[in-house]
Amino acid sequence: MAPLSGPLALTLAGQGGIRLHAVDGLASADGLRPGMLLADARALCPALTAMQADPTADQAALSRLALWAQRYTPQAATDGPDGLILDITGCAHLCAGEEGLLADLGSRLTRAGLTHHLGLGDGAAAAWGWARHRPASAGPLLPTGTRAWPALLSLPLAALRLDPGLQGDLARVGLRSVGDVQRQPRAGLVARYGTGPVRRLDRMLGITAEPVAPQAATPQWQVRRAFAEPIATREAIEGTVLSLLRDLSARLEAAGRGARRLVLTCFRTDASSQDLPIGTARPLRDPPSLLKLFRERFDQVDPGFGIEMMELTATGTDLFTGEQAGLAVGGGDAFALSGLLDRLVNRLGEDHVGRPVPRDTHRPEQVMELAGEMEGGDFHSLTLPSLTAWAPPSPTVVGEGLEFRPSPALREGEGQNSPPAKPWPKPQPQRPAPSRPRTWRMEGTRPLLLLHPPEPVQMGQGLVWRGRHLSVDWMEGPERIRPDWWRARTGPTRDYYRAQLSDGRRFWLFRTADERGAWYLHGLCA
Amino acid sequence: MADTIPTIAALRERLSIMDRVRPPKGRTALSLGLSCLDAALAGGGLVRGGMHEFLPAPADAGALGFVASILSGLPPGPILWCRHKNKGDPLGHADMPYGPGLAALGLDASRLILVRPDSLDDALWALEEALRCSALAAVVGDGVLPGAVALRRLQLAAEDGDALGLLILPPLARPPPSVALTRWRIASLRDGPPQEEGGRPRWQVSLLRARGGGGGSGSGPWEVTWDDTTFRLRLAQPLANGPVAAAE
Known part of the structure; x- marks a missing residue:
């Protein structure tokens, strides 16, 4: 767009037509005022450039x-x-x-x-x-x-x-x-x-007071550093963060607390600011290890024309439990491990790191659940998209043959790679924690890899999977797995088989025990 | 002349350490649980402080099962399992190993820390961080094919952290050369039907390369099977004579 030379006005639809919303100095000198009809304004000042105003963006x-x-x-x-x-x-x-x-x-x-x-x-x-x-x-x-x-x-x-x-x-x-x-x-x-x-x-006249409601509540744990000259290099930013962390750590230490969630705010010379949040699995106040967590995020800092002030806020703190090495073997290892998990979670995102825990259910795709790591030993369960119950697609889709269609649940899961740019939400248990089984139940044969969602196959003379014909040596089964009777029904009963192909691979297949009797491949066995 | 031979041997030793040709001495090794496999390796097993690669067959869980059975012999401690969903992977949607199946091979899935990065760069970064962490019993990269430089970085990280690093590569017919300590090819084999005492996991294991030479007992291939009563690997009975002969 060519640079403007003449008077400029922003317009909004108003009473009786389009009216001026704001005018610049040149337009104001020509006698234009906000609130005028655009038609009148054009009569006064034919050279006027009028553009649409955007009050939401202004706000x-x-x-x-x-x-x-x-x-x-x-x-x-x-x-x-x-x-x-x-x-x-x-x-x-x-x-x-x-x-x-x-x-x-x-x-x-x-x-x-x-x-x-x-x-x-x-x-x-x-x-x-x-x-x-x-x-x-x-x-x-x-x-x-x-x-x-x-x-x-x-x-x-x-x-x-x-x-x-x-x-x-x-x-x-x-x-x-x-x-x-x-x-x-x-x-x-x-x-x-x-x-x-x-x-x-x-x-x-100051006879009665008028309170100001601030933009955001002032946090308790906040340190800041303003610079004589704006900084932009990574070394300068890192050095400042380290010295901010030292200041904050001294205050946290005096209060006997450690940080769980930290936000680093960079104020730039162009009057904007940028937030970098991090979270930790246990209360931390050691400046070098906190700096390590921030390092993974420094790539996201856009200094623009320079950062003129940095502010570090601990938005969540906990009582500091101390650095005492445990008496049990590997006490120091526990700290090394939680440091590693913090780095992994902060860079890859909370949904991408988890520990498998068994669950009491009949549905094979729900037997294994991933527990988030941020809560230390106390697992809070993240219901992962790929672990939602699978229900067979409508018969018309099966009729189309071998075309692979991921279920909507899986597609959502694949789209969830947004960076963890928000502060850690306080984990809310999604259901009252059921008593967890401590070990993996071993009944029947189970696959090493579970396909989710199950892929349709055709059984006849051998087996057709993804358009390829595979011959079958033998089949073992069936093992009947019913849906959990204590839940609303999520699908038909399935009859599971283990099939050995002529090249030695073993497939874990099931056939729905309803009138369709459709076959699906659900996993690969050892 | 008498003292030159030990001198030359000592010099060779020093050179090999500098070149990182041989697996470093003094490292502990994880036994594979099968003496003929251990004997084929210079360290008497999978040496810690290095990377070991496993090549699977396409759409086959054999390599996964073999790795799981090896890991079941580890001392207690968490295992980081980093699964990268490769685009070319025919099982791109099977995005995690399955707990009940691993339990049947003696590996408690509750020990695992599953990491599922979105990109190969993140996967390599996570593996490198994990290899330098002293608290892990082993680090597994599943579906990760690092380039030459990246693998070198992983190898150095494993040496620093004295960690056991295992890579399950994507199924490739001609994998690129690498600086890993060992490389294995694993493929599932047919077994007799379960009604006739068969149906056990059965793999063909071949040692493609071992850095610094093997232990001298050849490179296979061996036919191994998982014994679900003793919970360990053993050499499989030949199947050629049929299941009846195998049972005897």
């Missing part, structure tokens, strides 16, 4: 900016469609006072290419009104206490942030400024216009 960008603004204060939140509110109580001294903070914030926003109006006051309402409606000659900083009143009272009525209807009513009776409203008898105002104007006025 998302604004909340990203609010997260970035947490570099100044943890109490940062979005305010309306176009504002940010920062409660800097107790934070301004970090930037050499309020003037320093305003200058720093202003220059960073300018560098990021954002037009902004700053205002700093005793309360949120005063700052809101001052930022938007102060006279051009005044600075962004309001005096404290009642010394700010003259400046606030001279602001136009719109600075009170009333509903448009209410604001119109007040304007119609001749109240043009905040001061006009303040000079009216309060009883009469409340009687005619409700408590709205009075409450807004009190908030603006």
Whole structure:
């Protein structure tokens, strides 16, 4: 797209046609204002470029900016469609006072290419009104206490942030400024216009407090490092993470706790931020081993034009159980193993690492279940997609012959390779934990590899599998396996056979014991 | 002249250590449980601190069964089993070994840590990490065919961690050369019907190569079978005379 030269306006469908949503400086100089009809605007300014506005994306960008603004204060939140509110109580001294903070914030926003109006006051309402409606000659900083009143009272009525209807009513009776409203008898105002104007006025003048709801709750375990110069190299990032981990580890140690989930947030110079979460199988606070876990994720860091601040937060902590080597043989091995499992799970994803555990059921495909490793010895079961019960496809599909069709469950399973970019969810047991059998039940012959889903075969003179004719030496069976009677029926009873092919391979086949009598290959035996 | 021969032998020894031609001395070995197989190997079994490769036949669980029966002889400890779903693998959808079947070969599947990476790179990374971990009894790469450099890395990692690394390769007719300590080819064999005392797992095992030479008793092929009463491998009776003769 060619770069724009003329005035630009963003439009939205509004009452009576397409109306302007926002205008740039050139358009504003031509007399265009948000809310105008696009047709009127074009009459005023034929060179206008109009583009569709995207309020949802605007809001998302604004909340990203609010997260970035947490570099100044943890109490940062979005305010309306176009504002940010920062409660800097107790934070301004970090930037050499309020003037320093305003200058720093202003220059960073300018560098990021954002037009902004700053205002700093005793309360949120005063700052809101001052930022938007102060006279051009005044600075962004309001005096404290009642010394700010003259400046606030001279602001136009719109600075009170009333509903448009209410604001119109007040304007119609001749109240043009905040001061006009303040000079009216309060009883009469409340009687005619409700408590709205009075409450807004009190908030603006600092008579009643207005709380700020921050964008995200401030975590307890948080350390940060701001840089004089933005960093972008891997070595610098790694060094910073190590020193952050050392700081955090000292605090965790003082509290006798270890980290289970950590989030590393990189704040970039273009006013955006990136999160890197990791999880551990047991409480950890050893900086080198935690750094090892982060190393697997450093490839995902996109420093852009440079990272100007990094913040490390322990979003989950547990009581630290200590590094005492066990008395039993291999006490140190247990730690080596859990370190390995942490690295595997953090790089490959929680669904890709598991320990097989037996389950009490008749269905062969559900006898083995994989338990996740993140919970240490206490297995929580992940019901894996490939272990869901298999039900035979509708007869029409079988009639099509040997075409292989993965069941929807399996296809979902194959698609699940999203990176584990979310913090570890607290594992919820999916059902009340049944008493687990401790050992693998050995009854009948079982395959070494289970095919899932079972593949249709045709039996006749020999066996046809994937379009190939295979001759059979002998067959052993049948072994009848019924569905679990205590569950809702999931399929027909199956009769299992073991068949030896003439080349020595052994197949584990079954035939459904219903009127179709279809044959399937379900596994390979030794 | 009398002392030159030991000197030359010592020099050869040093060179072979530097070249990594022979399996390193002083490493423990895992016995295969069958004396004729052990005798064919220089270390008296599968030497720890190295990689061992097993070539299966297409769509055949024979190599898996043979590896499982070897692993059943390991001292206690978890075993990492990394199964990579190869695109060319005819069993691409059988995505894990099956616990009850392994139990019949004496391997408790609860010892396994199953890892199922999405890509070959992840699989190789996981194997390398696991080989350097001292807490594992063995590391198995199932369906993994590493390139020459990757296999070299695995071999060095196994030497560092004194780990036993087993690779079940994809079924290839002509596998590329490799630096693994041993390479075996396993294929299932026919056995008599179960009604006539047959039906046991029965494999043809051939030792394709052993680094630093074998133990001198040939490279097979041997016909071995799994004895499900004693829970160990034994040489199979010849089948040529029929099941009746075999039973005698």
